[in-house]
Amino acid sequence: xxxxxxxxxxxxxxxxxxxxxxxxxxxxxxxxxxxxxxxxxxxxxxxxxxxxxxxxxxxxxxxxxxxxxxxxxxxxxxxxxxxxxxxxxxxxxxxxxxxxxxxxxxxxxxxxxxxxxxxxxxxxxxxxxxxxxxxxxxxxx
Numbered sequence: 001x002x003x004x005x006x007x008x009x010x011x012x013x014x015x016x017x018x019x020x021x022x023x024x025x026x027x028x029x030x031x032x033x034x035x036x037x038x039x040x041x042x043x044x045x046x047x048x049x050x051x052x053x054x055x056x057x058x059x060x061x062x063x064x065x066x067x068x069x070x071x072x073x074x075x076x077x078x079x080x081x082x083x084x085x086x087x088x089x090x091x092x093x094x095x096x097x098x099x100x101x102x103x104x105x106x107x108x109x110x111x112x113x114x115x116x117x118x119x120x121x122x123x124x125x126x127x128x129x130x131x132x133x134x135x136x137x138x139x140x141x
Contacts, residue, residue, distance in 0.1 A: 028048060036067070038121070045133060046059070047136040066113070069112075077110060090130045099117045
């Protein structure tokens with residue numbers, strides 16, 4: 001199996017079986033709503049933090065397989081991380097979208113999105129959830 005095929009399968013798995021999709025029932029979460037007017041992707045990210053740790057994360061919204069898969073992967077990756085570690089992951093993801101080789105040994109599924117950088121119009125799709133994460137962490141500080 002080719003690496004591109006494997007990456008495609010990982011992306012489609014997160015798209016068809018999103019992790020952490022939904023909303024929290026209570027009002028204790030920070031909520032960030034973003035959209036990408038270029039392609040119509042919309043995300044609502046909710047973060048629950050305590051003592052500078054991302055205790056939980058959920059997302060809802062609509063969009064292409066890239067944006068929704070990226071949101072699924074991001075919410076999985078940041079749970080249990082400090083806010084600083086979550087921001088570091090977001091920074092590494094930005095570098096990945098710029099074509100740099102980045103190691104996500106703590107959450108390899110994210111590497112499946114590495115091919116997106118070959119399609120500049122899709123980079124905004126992939127980074128939408130990560131931008132929401134950054135904004136949510138800014139609200140917490």
